[in-house]
Amino acid sequence: MTPKDRTIDELALLEQMLLARTYEERIIESSAAGRLPGTCTSVGQEAAGVGVVSALDGDDLILTNHRSASHLLARGADPGRLLAEVMGRRTGYCKGKSGSLHISVRELGVLLTSTIVGGELSLATGVALSQKMLGRPGIVACFFGDGAACEGIFHESLNLASVWELPVLYVCENNQWQAFVHRRETMQGDHIAEWATPLGVDSATVDGNDVMAVHAAAVDAAERVRRSGRPFLLETYTYRSRGHFEPDDQAYVDAAERAAWLARDPIELCRQRLLASGRLTPEAAAAQTQHARERIDAALAFAEASPYPDAAELTSDVYA
Amino acid sequence: MTPKDRTIDELALLEQMLLARTYEERIIESSAAGRLPGTCTSVGQEAAGVGVVSALDGDDLILTNHRSASHLLARGADPGRLLAEVMGRRTGYCKGKSGSLHISVRELGVLLTSTIVGGELSLATGVALSQKMLGRPGIVACFFGDGAACEGIFHESLNLASVWELPVLYVCENNQWQAFVHRRETMQGDHIAEWATPLGVDSATVDGNDVMAVHAAAVDAAERVRRSGRPFLLETYTYRSRGHFEPDDQAYVDAAERAAWLARDPIELCRQRLLASGRLTPEAAAAQTQHARERIDAALAFAEASPYPDAAELTSDVYA
Amino acid sequence: MPTQTPYEAIGVAIAEEMRRDATVLMFGEGVATKRYDLVSEFGGARVRNTPLAEAIIAGTAAGAAATGLRPVIDLLFAPFLCYAMDALVNSAGKLRYLSGGQFSFPLVALAMTGGGWGVGAQHNQNIEAWFVHSPGLKVVMPSTAADCKGLLKAAIRDDNPVLFFIDLALLHQPGEVPEGDHVVPLGRAAVRRPGSDVTLISYGKTLPVCLAAADALAESGVAAEVIDLRSLKPLDEEAILTSVRKTGRLVVVHEAARLAGLGAEIAALVAENAFAALKGPVLRLGGPDAPAAASYPLEQAYAPSIADIAAAAKSLCS
Amino acid sequence: MPTQTPYEAIGVAIAEEMRRDATVLMFGEGVATKRYDLVSEFGGARVRNTPLAEAIIAGTAAGAAATGLRPVIDLLFAPFLCYAMDALVNSAGKLRYLSGGQFSFPLVALAMTGGGWGVGAQHNQNIEAWFVHSPGLKVVMPSTAADCKGLLKAAIRDDNPVLFFIDLALLHQPGEVPEGDHVVPLGRAAVRRPGSDVTLISYGKTLPVCLAAADALAESGVAAEVIDLRSLKPLDEEAILTSVRKTGRLVVVHEAARLAGLGAEIAALVAENAFAALKGPVLRLGGPDAPAAASYPLEQAYAPSIADIAAAAKSLCS
Numbered sequence A, B: 001m002t003p004k005d006r007t008i009d010e011l012a013l014l015e016q017m018l019l020a021r022t023y024e025e026r027i028i029e030s031s032a033a034g035r036l037p038g039t040c041t042s043v044g045q046e047a048a049g050v051g052v053v054s055a056l057d058g059d060d061l062i063l064t065n066h067r068s069a070s071h072l073l074a075r076g077a078d079p080g081r082l083l084a085e086v087m088g089r090r091t092g093y094c095k096g097k098s099g100s101l102h103i104s105v106r107e108l109g110v111l112l113t114s115t116i117v118g119g120e121l122s123l124a125t126g127v128a129l130s131q132k133m134l135g136r137p138g139i140v141a142c143f144f145g146d147g148a149a150c151e152g153i154f155h156e157s158l159n160l161a162s163v164w165e166l167p168v169l170y171v172c173e174n175n176q177w178q179a180f181v182h183r184r185e186t187m188q189g190d191h192i193a194e195w196a197t198p199l200g201v202d203s204a205t206v207d208g209n210d211v212m213a214v215h216a217a218a219v220d221a222a223e224r225v226r227r228s229g230r231p232f233l234l235e236t237y238t239y240r241s242r243g244h245f246e247p248d249d250q251a252y253v254d255a256a257e258r259a260a261w262l263a264r265d266p267i268e269l270c271r272q273r274l275l276a277s278g279r280l281t282p283e284a285a286a287a288q289t290q291h292a293r294e295r296i297d298a299a300l301a302f303a304e305a306s307p308y309p310d311a312a313e314l315t316s317d318v319y320a
Numbered sequence C, D: 001m002p003t004q005t006p007y008e009a010i011g012v013a014i015a016e017e018m019r020r021d022a023t024v025l026m027f028g029e030g031v032a033t034k035r036y037d038l039v040s041e042f043g044g045a046r047v048r049n050t051p052l053a054e055a056i057i058a059g060t061a062a063g064a065a066a067t068g069l070r071p072v073i074d075l076l077f078a079p080f081l082c083y084a085m086d087a088l089v090n091s092a093g094k095l096r097y098l099s100g101g102q103f104s105f106p107l108v109a110l111a112m113t114g115g116g117w118g119v120g121a122q123h124n125q126n127i128e129a130w131f132v133h134s135p136g137l138k139v140v141m142p143s144t145a146a147d148c149k150g151l152l153k154a155a156i157r158d159d160n161p162v163l164f165f166i167d168l169a170l171l172h173q174p175g176e177v178p179e180g181d182h183v184v185p186l187g188r189a190a191v192r193r194p195g196s197d198v199t200l201i202s203y204g205k206t207l208p209v210c211l212a213a214a215d216a217l218a219e220s221g222v223a224a225e226v227i228d229l230r231s232l233k234p235l236d237e238e239a240i241l242t243s244v245r246k247t248g249r250l251v252v253v254h255e256a257a258r259l260a261g262l263g264a265e266i267a268a269l270v271a272e273n274a275f276a277a278l279k280g281p282v283l284r285l286g287g288p289d290a291p292a293a294a295s296y297p298l299e300q301a302y303a304p305s306i307a308d309i310a311a312a313a314k315s316l317c318s
């Protein structure tokens, strides 16, 4: 098997990050205006999400959690159907039943999204077992947070994947926060990656705000999982720039730490690098931003025009 | 504070191990004869149990699990009341309600014994929190198995004890088995001790069949917990010589591995060392054995003569 | 009387109990952040954030409770209790009994429950019936801000583990709350509105819905008696039976799934002990056998409405 | 017909289904050790021991079920399900709905339940009612070896998550079991003994106790109809109501705690839908609101006895 060509266009990654950011910003505005329910946004973590998803193959599978917008959009989800889902409309990917927190998109290989923190860790081993036993290509990427890593299911999931040799790429987005608690209050060290080692799971930590670094690390990690059939843990070290759940005044947030991270905003980092290298012109950058806005505007219009589910949906889809 | 004198008499440890062994052997015989319910015996693990318990202070607290006889007896529990409990009699430490699997003895500081694998790990942090917040002396020794270490609660318990700086001496009796599953099938490495490290919990592994080595390691470990106020994990590497739950034909057990461990039986190891050094004569050894038998005979007679609980006990002690 | 929301009343109750008893402490994910006033008054040792790990939060509470502390833990949303079941049910609920009474477990576990936030079934499931069915536990579920304070104070003083569910939809609705040491004993229902034709029994967020239905019924000449259970365990069987013996008609209402919900226990209790007084079938209104959707109209349709309740009561009286 | 114990019948059912369908697999703590015959026939990939970790066992089953496998997991004793609640209730029970029907969860979770081993409440609690109350799950609890086989085969073929509880006390009691593809559909109760004076409804280990009580009642001239629910969810409401409409009298019996147990649902169902047919109160017999003790006589006293059932039925008929 010759390795796939995995050269990536940084401009395309910037575009994806921008789309995610624009999507989230529109949600923030609209929810502040009462037009949308609140959500857990991925603002500040776009590089961590886009960098990994762009490293996956089409037949790889993804499990994610409540902070999933950048994963979904990078995977190619339609922002209109996502916003419709957030708004509980029938045109949403889950007919409006999920809302923002458990959006799965089977056709894109985004499975079994759980908003129970750790739920994705609980399910990922089984998905990987199916891949392995049914001889299907494709590894399983499981996104979770540093908070989820504190749940016992983290230990159980990694241990089982290790013992059973399951092709799971665990991706821990260590964004420094666990809802209203700083990671510092919940663990002794700074890195989740170390927790994997004694379970026989190799791991690495990468600067989660540098999309190219994330992408390269994810290509490498995914390749290791593919080759070995064994799990690997990639920790993307990043920062949740907004509050836990919109709206959130972040009064509890350390301003200096936040400022330091905001100075390394993943989109700015990427854009400046591209501008500096001349691969992006200021005009093209403006056009990119404009294009993202237009897509999201159209998406929001679609979602808002979509009807709510029928009353019969109250009890449909419960049993097979 | 001058350190306590912790010199220990190896002969006394041998006596305790012998008492535990005799106790378990009588249970095995009697349960085979249908006079007793089955139990999870500690045969083969006496050094691991006695070595640690003998290293604890009177105001230290103990949490243990289903395989607890050597802990209880070494702590000074009356074999008669233990057997009565095993037999469900009213004179048992728990009025016969516990049976063999969750025997707590508050007056001896043996608290909250759980037979839910991992239950002791779940409760130990709270007991240690009480010690710390109420300013009581005494650390908390929490005995659990290699199987319990596979439960997520292991991860949660050690992490919380680490972050909150709780005085817990975690004691993992790694006896190679988890009911009917060999430890090899459930973990990549051989040692639980390593699992503690990334959580910020120091640890050590000791030959669990050498009672003096266990004792020394436990004195050291307990001292570290006392001094630092932080958790420590001591792994006693040992072997479950009998089946999981009496009766058990052990047809599933690897004979060569078992033989190798039996050749290092903790009681024989200790006895031979004492005989070789001249500290124990063959006559004294025989007398010791005889004495243990007599104590257990008396205990069994007491237990068998004890009445069952009244029918009213069906619903007493449920609510405070 | 001052006006407080249930959220505030809960904070006041905890503060008062912490002042009264130095062994009371509180911990959970984010409690020290969200209830920073408690940290200010009582310090970080008694009001603690925890790692995100419900099992050890509950286990730690059980261990601490058995050895001299009186923990109040916040488990956030009821479905998250699925991670904490072992500590609550197998340890706190059973180890008093299995130890022959050597230990008690004076702890309170708080959780928000029910719809109202539009976030779907992994945050929204009413599971109070599970705990009523499990020995050794008590369960309360207030419908007013005053009861939040009074029941929580009683729960903290109780020597048993108490599950304290508060309906999300009520959490920020202000109500009158008595100042000072307002304690509402566990196990006593309240007659919120007397009536002679039909009894409506409920708890939590559907209680105000029943009161509204009683208003509507009054306009059609039906006098409904409305009983607020407040404690689901111990259950005030006497209050239930007394009312049904008087009215002869019963509608039980809750948001929890109807199937094997607490309403079944109440209907069964009445069918066994007040059968002779019954003038018609016992009706139960509850949620469908379906997870709760995030979508607003579906979430709203999940729980029984004023019209549903009034129609059920009328069907009995006609 | 050959005679098998429920333990054996379960093994046969699994083997037959594994032969029929290559996507069926089994895992759990010690299953590959204890069911070594299955390993011999189907290999170690399809019959696996697991680490001691109920949460990930159940989670793995849910993940595998949603993506093409049909796992059967053994969770050993019912109280251990406390560690597996999130995967069962929040994932397997809810994610079909929350995903708008994108996934199904064809899995079976086996667990032993009830008294009989003298090991106390951390191994012995009947929690089947929890799962009946939780959406998206099915629940079965056979009383015969034949139903163990037939219901398990149906459960494995069902596209929903099924909790399969088997009473420990029945596990090694031989009974006749049809050979071949004996499938008992979920959701159908069985009339085990017809009768016209009183209906006894039960399931699992108390079903034979009801049959014995019916014998005793027959001697006093009372003809009891005995209904074995077999499936607790879906519940065969029609069978229940038909019988009660005929006899007018009902005693519901189970070992599970009476308080908020499944018996409450059945009593409530009848009080609502067969009220007019009822000649007297609906009686429920079940365990006390207490953990189960290890002590033999206490363990035995926990569940309703033949005498209790006969007395209850007689009290209705007099």
Ligand SMILES: Cc1ncc(C[n+]2csc(CCOP(=O)(O)OP(=O)(O)O)c2C)c(N)n1
Pocket (backbone or CB within 6 Å): A040, A066, A067, A115, A116, A117, A118, A144, A145, A146, A147, A148, A149, A173, A175, A177, A178, A179, A240, C029, C052, C054, C076, C080, C083
């Ligand atoms: C079991 C469970 N506990 C608590 C919550 C509430 N909650 C939702 S997200 C969150 C923080 C999760 O932190 P982390 O895993 O680091 O993810 P992040 O939100 O930082 O992306 C919490 C506490 C939940 N959804 N599930």
Ligand SMILES: Cc1ncc(C[n+]2csc(CCOP(=O)(O)OP(=O)(O)O)c2C)c(N)n1
Pocket (backbone or CB within 6 Å): B040, B066, B067, B115, B116, B117, B118, B144, B145, B146, B147, B148, B149, B173, B175, B177, B178, B179, B240, D029, D052, D054, D076, D080, D083
């Ligand atoms: C939660 C739970 N799962 C399963 C069991 C059944 N069980 C009892 S002891 C045991 C093995 C425990 O292994 P380990 O922790 O290594 O302790 P050991 O028996 O070897 O001393 C098992 C599986 C249980 N009691 N609790």
Ligand SMILES: [Mg+2]
Pocket (backbone or CB within 6 Å): A145, A146, A147, A173, A174, A175, A176, A177, A178, A179
């Ligand atoms: Mg985080």
Ligand SMILES: [Mg+2]
Pocket (backbone or CB within 6 Å): B145, B146, B147, B173, B174, B175, B176, B177, B178, B179
């Ligand atoms: Mg072991």
